[in-house]
Amino acid sequence: MPGKEEHDPAPIRTALSREDGIDLDIIELLFFAYRDFTSDPDQILAADGFGRAHHRVLHFVNRMPGLTVAELLEVLKITKQSLARVLKQLIDTGHIVQLPGPKDRRQRELYPTGRGRALALALARPQSRRIDAALKETGREKRDVIERFLKAMVNPDLRAQIDNLPGRPGTVGSDDG
Amino acid sequence: MPGKEEHDPAPIRTALSREDGIDLDIIELLFFAYRDFTSDPDQILAADGFGRAHHRVLHFVNRMPGLTVAELLEVLKITKQSLARVLKQLIDTGHIVQLPGPKDRRQRELYPTGRGRALALALARPQSRRIDAALKETGREKRDVIERFLKAMVNPDLRAQIDNLPGRPGTVGSDDG
DNA sequence: CGATATATGTCAATAAGGCTGACATATTTT
DNA sequence: AAAATATGTCAGCCTTATTGACATATATCG
Numbered sequence: 071m072p073g074k075e076e077h078d079p080a081p082i083r084t085a086l087s088r089e090d091g092i093d094l095d096i097i098e099l100l101f102f103a104y105r106d107f108t109s110d111p112d113q114i115l116a117a118d119g120f121g122r123a124h125h126r127v128l129h130f131v132n133r134m135p136g137l138t139v140a141e142l143l144e145v146l147k148i149t150k151q152s153l154a155r156v157l158k159q160l161i162d163t164g165h166i167v168q169l170p171g172p173k174d175r176r177q178r179e180l181y182p183t184g185r186g187r188a189l190a191l192a193l194a195r196p197q198s199r200r201i202d203a204a205l206k207e208t209g210r211e212k213r214d215v216i217e218r219f220l221k222a223m224v225n226p227d228l229r230a231q232i233d234n235l236p237g238r239p240g241t242v243g244s245d246d247g
Numbered sequence: 248m249p250g251k252e253e254h255d256p257a258p259i260r261t262a263l264s265r266e267d268g269i270d271l272d273i274i275e276l277l278f279f280a281y282r283d284f285t286s287d288p289d290q291i292l293a294a295d296g297f298g299r300a301h302h303r304v305l306h307f308v309n310r311m312p313g314l315t316v317a318e319l320l321e322v323l324k325i326t327k328q329s330l331a332r333v334l335k336q337l338i339d340t341g342h343i344v345q346l347p348g349p350k351d352r353r354q355r356e357l358y359p360t361g362r363g364r365a366l367a368l369a370l371a372r373p374q375s376r377r378i379d380a381a382l383k384e385t386g387r388e389k390r391d392v393i394e395r396f397l398k399a400m401v402n403p404d405l406r407a408q409i410d411n412l413p414g415r416p417g418t419v420g421s422d423d424g
Numbered sequence: 425c426g427a428t429a430t431a432t433g434t435c436a437a438t439a440a441g442g443c444t445g446a447c448a449t450a451t452t453t454t
Numbered sequence: 455a456a457a458a459t460a461t462g463t464c465a466g467c468c469t470t471a472t473t474g475a476c477a478t479a480t481a482t483c484g
Contacts, residue, residue: 081344081358085413086309086367093375094310094414095394101303102409103400104281123470126278132263133271139432147282152471154433167258176431176480181258190263198270204399212392215385219393220276222381225283232279236262237271298440316461329442331462353451353460 110196118163118189123156125193128182131166132190133235136179138171145231165189287373295340295366300333302370305359308343309367310412313356315348322408342366 088094111125118124130145131137139157143150157180160166165186171177182190205213221229265271288302295301307322308314316334320327334357337343342363348354359367382390398406 077341078361079341079344080360081312081346082309082360082364083312083358085312086359086364086371087414089414090368091375092368092371093378094371094412096378096397097371097374098310098409098412099394099397099401100281100284102405103397104277106402106405107277107400109402121469132259133275135258135260135262140430148470149472150432151434151473156470158433164254164256167256169258171431174431174481176478178432181260182263183257183259184255187259187263191267191269194263194269194271194274197274198268200400201270201273204396207399208392208396212389212396215389215392216396217272217276219381219385219389220273220280222384223280223284223377224276225286228279228283232275235271235275237264300441317459325441326443327461328444328463333441335462348460351452351460353449355461 107197107200110200111193114193114196120159121156123152124160127153127156127160128165128186128190128193131180132182132187135181136169138177138179140177142180160186284374284377287377288370291366291370291373297336300329301337304330304333304337305342305363305367305370308357309359309364312358313346315354315356317354319357337363 086092086094108122112122115121115125126146127142130142134141134145137145139150139153143153146153157166161168163185164183167181167183168178169181171179205216208216221232224232263269263271285299289299292298292302303323304319307319311318311322314322316327316330320330323330334343338345340362341360344358344360345355346358348356382393385393398409401409
């Protein structure tokens, strides 16, 4: 059969495994760990009719109060149209307020309100507890190892973004890598 | 003002920080690490017009060849309607084949084809490389710590699912926790 | 001052990926 | 024969993201 893109449709019955030279264990652990890690706040958010997008916006506005819309887009790596609806909802519900930038009045500085701060804390608390429980398993002295590993998983060019978050003067492996 | 749900709209100017008793560092590291971890396969998938949903299906069919539709739904925790479109595309493109269950012919056992296995490997490779690079940062002898931490992040009732994957007889902390 | 650039907001259309509910079909179990 | 089960499918809805186009306010350049 010429011109036919024939590919063998025969079923492969052997499982993909470590012998294939792939770190399947950690790949899968990351998948399951992250899924459960995000499931805690998901439930709280659902009560307000919010989703994960609201969570991310709320988190970074709380972490970097006064950041501008453009800065927030940069951190989240989404478009302003995607941000618009989510941000509007958070403003309408009194979780976030906008103030004109003091130097450049075109800018809108974003700040959490008391309510916004409270929600951000409520969302972070179960995640923090889960992390603490996991650290207890490894032994808390292994905290540095975990941080170093996770940081090394981030694209090098984005690690600066992390270091610029407040309260991270020179955490783990910040001076070299 | 009676009956008014007044909430103080005053902007909070202080950043949420570690002093609030929350492990913000690891929360944020997990966010950034997972985002970049998934960005590698995302690019490969886009070339075939696939998304993350295809990736997950393809991965577990490769890891557990012969699993049924119901088993796959259980692992992924999605509905059959969600799976339908994605699975159909993977079958139509020759990445996955279905065989009637030998005992119960209502069931459809799912197997990867050569092409499906190749794509699964291509997707896993950059992730595995990223993990290996991160482990090199911590020192490879810390691998156990990482595995133990990630596993402890998973909901206890779901850890069994992980242990039942092939090639994981008794990995880290499987006998007690 | 006028032109241009920038920061933000908004409208419209599109797509992926998830959901629920309802119903069809084949097969197995009772 | 009837009921339960495994799967497939249709229809509609939601959230989150995308691109493109355009409006407005403000800043900056010449």
